[in-house]
Amino acid sequence: MAEQLTAPAGPVSIYAEASPNPESMKFVLNAQLLADGVSVDYPNLEAAANSPLAQELFNFDYVGRVFIAQNFVTVTKTTDHQWAQLIPELRTFLKSYVEASGPIFTVDPAAEQKAAQQAAASGSANSSEADQQTSQKIIDLLDNYVRPAVEQDGGNITFKSYHEGIVTVNLQGSCSGCPSATVTLKSGIENLLKRMVPEVKEVVAEGITASF
Incomplete structure (x- = not known):
């Protein structure tokens, strides 16, 4: 069982904050739901088996995705x-x-x-030591420079793999299905990684809906 994080003494305050994705809304609490830097994304009810809170949210028939971070919950309708x-x-x-x-x-x-x-940084059994070092550089850059900004918009980005210059990331929360996700990915994230890690040739994403 995970350690139960509870709200501070007294009433809990919550406010809604719009995200770049018109279908997603960020609900910010004065309560800690997760440790700093940790987040979870539930694209459907089946994926939410380990979160009673997310399961309850999926009981609302208009809820299609739930993303939980340190002090906010992003709901996608x-x-x-x-x-x-x-x-x-x-x-x-x-x-x-x-x-x-x-x-x-x-x-x-x-x-x-x-x-x-750790599994993503290690890559497959055939990954070279150089590729593993490059993967770790990419993870550090995403964690330190990209993820905090993405969380402000109610979403998250995680590293999935690096192979032959191609970086694959996962977009979660409000970033999944966001109309501006592709632009942000190419003009922002890809440019940053290319500049900081010369081995990077392209960044592609999972979690972007087919409408793009």
Whole structure:
């Protein structure tokens, strides 16, 4: 069981913050849900087996994706409903759930994330030592320069692989399906990595919907 993180003493305050993705809304709390630098992305109900909070959110028929970070939850809707109608209901639910110390996770996401990062940096058994070193440089750059900015928009970016100059990343939360994701990926992230890591030739992403 993961250590239960609870809200500070007193009422929990929550406000909604728009993201670059018009279908996603970021709900910011004065409560710690995860350790700094840890986040989890649930693209559907089946993926949320280790998060009772995410499972509860998927009970709302308009919720299509849930992203949880240190002090916010990003909800992506699947319908034509307007956020003005949905925000009060979601804010009330989150406030009540966290104030009641409802369980957030049943396993520790931090341990899972660390293991995934180590596996990604190591690459396949055929990866050279140079490729593994390059992978670690890319991970450090993403963690230190890219991820904090992406989290401000209610999403996340994670490293998946590096092979023959091609970097593959995963886009999560509000970044998945965001109309500006492709532009950000190419004009921002790809340029940064090319400048800082000369071995990088291109950055491609998983998690961008087919509409792009």
